[in-house]
Amino acid sequence: MRTVDIIEKKRDGKVLGSEEIKFLLEEYLKGNIPDYQISAFLMSVYFQGMTEEELKYFTTEMINSGDIVEFSGTHKFLVDKHSTGGVGDKTTIALAPILAALGMGTAKLSGKGLGHTGGTIDKFESIKGFKFSETKEELIKLVTETGIGIMGYSDKIVPLDKKLYSLRDVTATVSSIPLIASSIMSKKLAVYADAIILDVKVGTGAFMKNYEEAKKLAETMYKLGKQFDRKIACMLTNMDEPLGNAVGNSLEVIEAIETVKGRGPKEFQDLVITISAQALKMKGDVATMEEGKRKVIEILESGKALQYLKNFIKESGGDPKICDDYSLFEIAPEIMQYHAKKTGYISKILADEIGKVAMMLGAGRSKKDDIIDHSVGLIMKVKVGDYVKKDDVLLEIYHKNNLTQNIIDIVENAIEYSEIKIEKNPIIFAIIEGE
Numbered sequence: 001m002r003t004v005d006i007i008e009k010k011r012d013g014k015v016l017g018s019e020e021i022k023f024l025l026e027e028y029l030k031g032n033i034p035d036y037q038i039s040a041f042l043m044s045v046y047f048q049g050m051t052e053e054e055l056k057y058f059t060t061e062m063i064n065s066g067d068i069v070e071f072s073g074t075h076k077f078l079v080d081k082h083s084t085g086g087v088g089d090k091t092t093i094a095l096a097p098i099l100a101a102l103g104m105g106t107a108k109l110s111g112k113g114l115g116h117t118g119g120t121i122d123k124f125e126s127i128k129g130f131k132f133s134e135t136k137e138e139l140i141k142l143v144t145e146t147g148i149g150i151m152g153y154s155d156k157i158v159p160l161d162k163k164l165y166s167l168r169d170v171t172a173t174v175s176s177i178p179l180i181a182s183s184i185m186s187k188k189l190a191v192y193a194d195a196i197i198l199d200v201k202v203g204t205g206a207f208m209k210n211y212e213e214a215k216k217l218a219e220t221m222y223k224l225g226k227q228f229d230r231k232i233a234c235m236l237t238n239m240d241e242p243l244g245n246a247v248g249n250s251l252e253v254i255e256a257i258e259t260v261k262g263r264g265p266k267e268f269q270d271l272v273i274t275i276s277a278q279a280l281k282m283k284g285d286v287a288t289m290e291e292g293k294r295k296v297i298e299i300l301e302s303g304k305a306l307q308y309l310k311n312f313i314k315e316s317g318g319d320p321k322i323c324d325d326y327s328l329f330e331i332a333p334e335i336m337q338y339h340a341k342k343t344g345y346i347s348k349i350l351a352d353e354i355g356k357v358a359m360m361l362g363a364g365r366s367k368k369d370d371i372i373d374h375s376v377g378l379i380m381k382v383k384v385g386d387y388v389k390k391d392d393v394l395l396e397i398y399h400k401n402n403l404t405q406n407i408i409d410i411v412e413n414a415i416e417y418s419e420i421k422i423e424k425n426p427i428i429f430a431i432i433e434g435e
């Protein structure tokens with residue numbers, strides 16, 4: 001088999017067989033095919049796409065490039081909820097204890113944040129003493145005992161993705177739907193969970209800015225999950241403005257704890273309840289989303305989910321008292337209140353710009369090795385659609401005397417006003433599930 005023939009076939013829109021895809025990816029991983037040939041192949045995929053069969057073979061090779069993680073012996077229905085990333089996305093922190101209280105388990109690998117979006121690992125590390133599992137055995141023990149198993153990504157899982165992603169990044173091929181779908185799904189499929197729930201974020205703060213493209217991605221990943229015989233649901237959710245009110249690590253964890261107590265910001269609370277109900281439906285515990293939501297609300301009112309969260313924090317080395325005493329979090333001492341420049345309806349709060357501000361304050365990384373500051377961030381006091389008067393407080397910036405005019409200008413440009421009434425954005429646009 002010759003690499004050039006495979007590239008030519010893809011370039012001309014012909015369908016590749018499993019052996020050709022296997023050859024290409026295996027030999028590339030071994031270092032026997034140079035980057036320039038794979039670059040040409042990726043560009044051909046960018047223009048020609050992949051058939052469902054091709055994508056299945058491609059994803060299979062991705063999965064098989066590294067370790068497969070299975071959680072045998074946990075005796076729980078395991079859920080892996082994955083978000084494509086957004087600003088203020090603390091969903092896993094609130095969701096995992098709720099699922100645990102509902103008798104399910106969370107088993108997932110989470111990432112560190114990069115750029116304007118944060119990572120679950122960083123957020124939990126706002127809790128003093130908190131340490132993540134480092135081995136699969138520790139993770140299994142934790143999920144068995146607490147119902148919550150979260151671990152950082154390991155280089156041993158889908159190593160091919162890292163290699164391909166670096167190349168996609170410099171060859172303008174990141175935004176190819178089949179390449180994104182196989183990249184995300186291979187990492188989900190390599191770690192065994194009974195149900196995969198994908199939260200595909202759409203909007204200014206998301207990886208996918210455009211609804212039609214996001215829908216295509218969600219449908220592609222959904223079909224791929226089905227091809228691998230996995231229970232899967234995909235949600236398309238709003239990331240045109242930050243999720244909830246808090247952006248920044250400690251502030252977000254506090255908001256997630258409030259949500260577990262049933263007191264979270266409305267749209268964030270709705271999102272968490274809907275995902276939990278979806279998980280119950282996939283497990284077969286309820287027949288409808290309405291029934292699932294009622295069950296989730298009962299659990300929230302019982303206080304059980306908070307107990308699971310406390311237990312998880314304790315078993316991970318943190319002090320569970322932090323859930324009742326937020327002064328145990330490190331919070332930046334300086335708070336700047338940002339006031340409305342006009343009277344009117346808030347028509348836009350650009351999530352990517354707010355995420356950028358949080359990053360510039362120190363809450364996120366612009367480079368992989370940056371050290372983050374868990375104490376800084378923002379609290380939004382308004383959402384899109386709210387009516388405000390000039391000089392009302394729109395948001396608070398928690399900082400450590402590192403607030404610059406440039407940061408304030410970014411905030412100013414991120415917020416738009418309208419004299420005409422603006423409808424509130426829905427949090428969930430669509431759910432793809434079933435057959």
Ligand code: URA
Nearest residue numbers: 179180181183184207
């Ligand atoms: N996230 C991933 O993991 N892979 C992609 O290709 C894009 C987003």
